[in-house]
Amino acid sequence: MPPTAAEPLTPERILETTEEVLRRFGPTKATVVDVARALGVSHGSVYRHFPSKAALREAVTDRWLAKSVVVLERIASAPAESAPSKLEAWLEALFAAKRHKAGDDPELFATYTVLLAENSGTVEQHLTELIDQLARIIAQGVADGSLAAPDVPAAARAVFDATGRFHDPQYAAEWFSPTILAEFEAVTALVIRGLRA
Amino acid sequence: MPPTAAEPLTPERILETTEEVLRRFGPTKATVVDVARALGVSHGSVYRHFPSKAALREAVTDRWLAKSVVVLERIASAPAESAPSKLEAWLEALFAAKRHKAGDDPELFATYTVLLAENSGTVEQHLTELIDQLARIIAQGVADGSLAAPDVPAAARAVFDATGRFHDPQYAAEWFSPTILAEFEAVTALVIRGLRA
């Protein structure tokens, strides 16, 4: 890795390089010294922009999670569809996105799974966003009479919890079983039926 | 640990002692030599009764799982109640049992969690039994018209999957959050509503 030529050292550049280093070395071997080396600076310089290795890794995690919300956000905000089919589409999109991430580059996915485990606070925030999206879909359904939920945020949370097997990375190994799709559809159908008016 | 006096060396006694050794030393440090020492025999003797350390640990796992099915079996086979409330009672009993095991002796629970992870085949069998119990409850409900399910085994499986957060040991840490009971009830209610006729 040729040290990058002298451009201003920004948090942004450090984050990009950290991602790269994590991708190449994995979560256990990637060090702040590696990141500094890849940037062609001393590791002390990295500490000017991030207070600790943990903070740096957390920032990377945050960035990665932020990206993955975008697709789902689009579905949640789509105007056309009925709430039940929007709900189904959203759950399918979530599962498909996770499955692809896990399948396309298992090592990178494993790396991020480790990062997620060490940044439960950041993950929690991210989950809150996702559950908010679900709540908006459910609220729409309640408004138009297609869904029933006495407590919309609680229902959103329940839907998210009930489908955990299909988005929690701890289950990633099972996402490639031949029966997983049938299982996903059974749970999804059950949950949506439970919400119908 | 005073070596036990000379009684016939049976698989049963070996299993008991292995449990004891696992309890005291934990899953990583417990060895076949330890078990033999505790029994006052040579480790070669243990290998007369179990072909490998893995088989021995699997037998212990199996034993432990078998015990934990009994309580639930009683609920599943109870004659009186309606299917929906039986379903709810069963799910509550499952969660309560797991929660108690995890809370009463966290170290032992952690030990068994490790054992479970290394014996996925045995676990799968056990899960099949549990899902069968669910299927029987749902079938009863379909028969008496209180529940609707086009495919009873699939529905049972879906109920089990949807409530994973409340029985999968991977989530044990969350079982003592102050909001967990509300979450459990929300998911349970959602799922049961989804099954109602």
Place this chain on the structure above:
DNA sequence: CGGGTGACAGATATTGAAATCTGTCATCCG
């Protein structure tokens, strides 16, 4: 002869010394 033994080979785990890393800071440079 069924059941137990202990010595053995290869695999795995432990240990402690050396290397590397994290985080700080006095110092330097433009």
Place this chain on the structure above:
DNA sequence: CGGATGACAGATTTCAATATCTGTCACCCG
């Protein structure tokens, strides 16, 4: 003076030597 540096202390990781464990087996004993 803002930003980078590299030397440093203490924490963590690596590595290789050593010890322990797993699984086998020829042998022994009641």
